[in-house]
Amino acid sequence: MLRRVSSPSMLNQVAYGLNFVKAVSTEVLNPADAGILSKARSPAINFVLGGPGVGKGTQCTRIAEIYGFRHLSVGDLLRKEISSNSEYGDMILETITKGKIVSSEVTVKLLKSAIESGENDRFLIDGFPRSEENRVAYEQIIGIEPEVVLFFDCNEEEMMKRVLHRNQGRVDDNIDTTKERLRVFEAYSLPVIRYYSQKGKLHKINAIGTEDEIFERLRPIFAT
């Protein structure tokens, strides 16, 4: 169970230059919880990164099914919060609609409970961390080093085309929000990708091709 304290945020949001939505709660996770999952276990974590519409969700579904991972789309976790009328729902909807990044305080809390729930201990975390600030918050609160970080690489024209053809009724799948998501990806997510590249954990995948072709590029990473 996460407790909260009302002291100033332990995450130096300004230092990471994030444009936080003003309405976001100032509550923070208690540092006493940092790095500790409440169940005595050590899950295996893999991150799946890439711009909007690049095919993260599509490939995660396949990898999860064939190689027995639990697929956690952080975007889906946030959308569930909106539809369940949680206290954060309005703020999350506003942030997603603008194509910005939701506060780590909320995202990491949701991710932590999702990791703690269920039986499967091997995770594909899809679409997170989206910024260096997300990454640092994850390290402080969850603290499990990812084994593999996938980066799906694709040109912006193709990503825009895929988003606009996605047809899932998402508030953010329109030209203007997707332009902003592409800008946010470049400004905030690429530094995370560079970080894991420098750590030798990054697997860059060419995301151009058929779904089958891309899955074949992923097999060698997981079929060990």
Ligand SMILES: Nc1ncnc2c1ncn2[C@@H]1O[C@H](COP(=O)(O)OP(=O)(O)O)[C@@H](O)[C@H]1O
């Ligand atoms: N290799 C591919 N070629 C063309 N379209 C694709 C490919 N992979 C996925 N798509 C389609 O592109 C859209 C975005 O895919 P999705 O998996 O939701 O991406 P992401 O999770 O990265 O935003 C979906 O409509 C999906 O069916």
Ligand SMILES: O=c1ccn([C@@H]2O[C@H](COP(=O)(O)OP(=O)(O)O)[C@@H](O)[C@H]2O)c(=O)[nH]1
């Ligand atoms: O860790 C995350 C994951 C998602 N989002 C928000 O949720 C949106 C949709 O994310 P998702 O991963 O579902 O989009 P995709 O990249 O798959 O199109 C993003 O643009 C962000 O506004 C976020 O703030 N933090």
Ligand SMILES: [Mg+2]
């Ligand atoms: Mg997705």
